[in-house]
Amino acid sequence: MESFSLILAIVVVTALAFDFTNGFHDTANAMATTISTGALKPKVAVTMSAVLNLVGAFLSVEVANTISKGLVDETGIRPEVIFAALVGAILWNLLTWLVGLPSSSSHALMGGLIGATIASAGVGAVHGDVLVTKVLIPAIAAPLVAGLAAMVATRLTYTLGRKADGKASEKGYRAGQIASAGLVSLAHGTNDAQKTMGIITLALVAGGAVAPDSDPPLWVILSAGVAIALGTYLGGWRIIRTMGKGLTDLQPQQGFAAQTSAATVILASSHLGFSLSTTHSVSGAVMGAGLGRKGGVVRWSTATRMFVAWGLTLPAAALVGALAEYVTGFGDWGTAVVAVFLVASSAAIWKISRREVVDHTNVNDVEEESAGVVTTAIAAVAPPPAGTVAEDLAAAFPVQATSDSKAPSATTTV
DSSP: OOOOOHHHHHHHHHHHHHHHHHHHHHHHHHHHHHHHTTSSOHHHHHHHHHHHHHHHTTSOOHHHHIIIIISBOSTTOOHHHHHHHHHHHHHHHHHHHHTTOOOOHHHHHHHHHHHHHHHHHOGGGBOHHHHIIIIIHHHHHHHHHHHHHHHHHHHHHHHHTTTSOHHHHHHHHHHHHHHHHHHHHHHHHHHHHHHHHHHHHHHHHHTTSSOTTOOOOHHHHHHHHHHHHHHHHHOOHHHHHIIIIISOOOOHHHHHHHHHHHHHHHHHHHHHTOOOOHHHHHHHHHHHHHHHSTTOOOOHHHHHHHHHHHHHHHHHHHHHHHHHHHHHTTOHHHHHHHHHHHHHHHHHHHHHHTTSOOOTTTTTOOOOOOOOHHHHHHHHHSOOOTTHHHHHHHHHSOOOOOSOTTSOOTTOOO
8 A cells, every 4th residue: 555645635635625616516405495585594504504514424425436436447547637537627616606507516526537537548447337327317317306396396385285374384384494405405415525535535546545445434534524514604605596596486385395305316316326416406406396386487598508507517527627637647747737727717716706796695686687689689679668769869969949839849759
């Protein structure tokens, strides 16, 4: 067994940095609906979610084993490959956070790992069957299953509660939301924190620090749980706004149905070892709950942008991971260049985010969506409202008042 090398230490630190971004990127999964409906104050919500994420990290290692043992061939994988994979995942997380899109941190990590592995050892080093059965199929099935379950649960909830007292019912569902939000946070810890555990364990195996086929050491489990909890406490307020207010307007009944459905799907997937996207599950559940209420709507322009981000996550992170791996192949100086690029890019993204700050004080503010192409085209050919023609004429051709009553007035309203 080799000593803990410098490159291995860099990989571990970078993996924990990814875990931190995973935490604030995915806070919305657990708490967006609870915050948007007013069931919990924003800071209380993220504190609760952080604690339960930490607890969930200790409940299972099945997903971690999928990452460390199943997705890629451990033999021939250098620690630099893991570092390159993490660079792709972190940058994608930060970019999507900047624009407030709830994309999948899990798929960013998978994409970065796949791209870096292919660049290093070829396509054969990626286990295609595991990729399909435990990553791609759950990516498609999870939002559909969670969305359908949330839609049915929402309709059932409104049907059963239509004769109940409105205020008492709403109060009860707010309490239910708090419980279901806690369940989602716990489920998030069992799934997403484990992905970082798996990637660190894979790096330890690649660096010779632990034996092949080892489960994550206790210090890895603890550090990954703490990192994702700290990120969760920071709060990804931009994505919370999109998830809680941007996709649809939720009432407490819908929030409860969405969170319960998503938590059930995530926990079942964690038990089976599926590297599920909690973002996909919760987003699907939120949209299902929006459609489940009579008169409820889904803002499809926002949803479309989100779907595009989902489709780009794997290939975009894979491309960055592959390029980073290519540069690290030049030796220590190449690794240093990639590290500097990662730090500089992260700092630039953070600086840009300061131009329009979103935090716990304005997370529930909803900005008007920009007009789409059709709306803009209609506005261009539609007749102007009454009064504007004369105002434009008056501005273009000013006429001095005369004593002649027949003289046209510049202020005549058309």
